[in-house]
Amino acid sequence: MLEKFIITVLAEDSVLYESPFLGQHGVCFFVEAYGKEKRNILIDVGQNIQAIAHNMELMGISFKEIDAIVLTHCHYDHTQGIVEVLELIGKKEVSVVAHPDIFRLNFITDPFIRHVGVMREGIKEKIEENGGRLFLTRDPLEIMPGVMTTGEVERVTDFEEVGISLKTITEDGRIVEDVMKDDISFVANIKGKGIVIISGCSHAGIVNITKRAVKLTGEDKILAIIGGLHLIDASSERISKTVQALKEFDIELISAGHCTGFKAQVELYKAFGERFVPLHTGMKFEF
Numbered sequence: 001m002l003e004k005f006i007i008t009v010l011a012e013d014s015v016l017y018e019s020p021f022l023g024q025h026g027v028c029f030f031v032e033a034y035g036k037e038k039r040n041i042l043i044d045v046g047q048n049i050q051a052i053a054h055n056m057e058l059m060g061i062s063f064k065e066i067d068a069i070v071l072t073h074c075h076y077d078h079t080q081g082i083v084e085v086l087e088l089i090g091k092k093e094v095s096v097v098a099h100p101d102i103f104r105l106n107f108i109t110d111p112f113i114r115h116v117g118v119m120r121e122g123i124k125e126k127i128e129e130n131g132g133r134l135f136l137t138r139d140p141l142e143i144m145p146g147v148m149t150t151g152e153v154e155r156v157t158d159f160e161e162v163g164i165s166l167k168t169i170t171e172d173g174r175i176v177e178d179v180m181k182d183d184i185s186f187v188a189n190i191k192g193k194g195i196v197i198i199s200g201c202s203h204a205g206i207v208n209i210t211k212r213a214v215k216l217t218g219e220d221k222i223l224a225i226i227g228g229l230h231l232i233d234a235s236s237e238r239i240s241k242t243v244q245a246l247k248e249f250d251i252e253l254i255s256a257g258h259c260t261g262f263k264a265q266v267e268l269y270k271a272f273g274e275r276f277v278p279l280h281t282g283m284k285f286e287f
Contacts, residue, residue: 001191002146004034007198007226007285010055011046013258016282020058022051023281026077027228027258029198030061033147033188041143042069043186044200047080053088055281063088068095068143069132072200073183074102074117082122086130093133097149099182100136105169106178116166138181140216150185150212153204159241160205163230163259180204185227187213190287194221194252201228201259207245214249223287224253226279232261239264243271255279 011028015021026046033039046052056063066089071079079102086094103124106117127134135141140151166178180203188196197213199206206229214220225246231239242264246254254272256265257279268276 045081049081071098199227228258231264
């Protein structure tokens with residue numbers, strides 16, 4: 001387990017009030033995990049490397065400090081900067097953790113056909129050429145003691161859904177609904193305190209993700225859920241059911257933004273009060 005865990009929000013759709021940071025559609029988290037040794041991990045890489053680099057410089061964080069990268073799912077607003085990030089890290093054998101389906105075609109047709117997954121500049125070969133060592137697995141992966149990914153998340157609730165109409169094409173050329181099996185989350189277990197869950201977009205459903213994290217760690221106390229919950233286009237019924245289900249867990253803090261949506265943020269605030277705060281670029285959490 002970890003002795004200390006720090007999260008710095010390098011990229012998010014909004015920024016802290018009166019801050020000099022740059023926002024973007026997407027997320028990127030810099031986390032510092034203190035176990036037997038300290039390791040720095042980047043969770044997602046946004047889509048605009050210039051904005052992330054600007055924010056990191058203001059925060060006094062160097063790309064060369066990064067030891068590993070976790071990509072929560074394929075979408076461009078979480079993966080588009082991956083090759084540039086690896087170039088700036090400038091190391092060999094940088095662990096890049098993701099689901100094995102991450103490089104598939106993933107597209108929308110409304111308002112027009114468009115691929116929204118990993119872009120050509122971030123394809124597997126270019127990641128490896130620039131120092132990345134890919135760890136592609138459907139299973140939970142321990143990155144270090146006290147730090148792991150959820151792996152593929154079981155869909156056990158009857159009200160959660162991907163949140164956006166996505167399609168992919170199978171190997172035999174069939175068009176099918178893309179249920180985002182590659183949506184994984186990040187879990188940190190702090191000694192004697194509880195767990196912190198970091199999600200990218202929660203396409204697997206934040207309640208499903210939370211149940212998965214509790215099951216994997218055996219830890220009921222949730223210090224924080226941080227990230228995007230993809231409720232921006234959800235019905236009022238789904239938002240209500242999600243909030244009610246989250247209230248059944250022992251959660252100390254929820255900080256949600258990006259794809260969460262204003263209506264869901266309002267309902268989370270009404271349910272959790274001061275235990276809910278909107279997510280912004282420049283925020284820092286220490287556990």
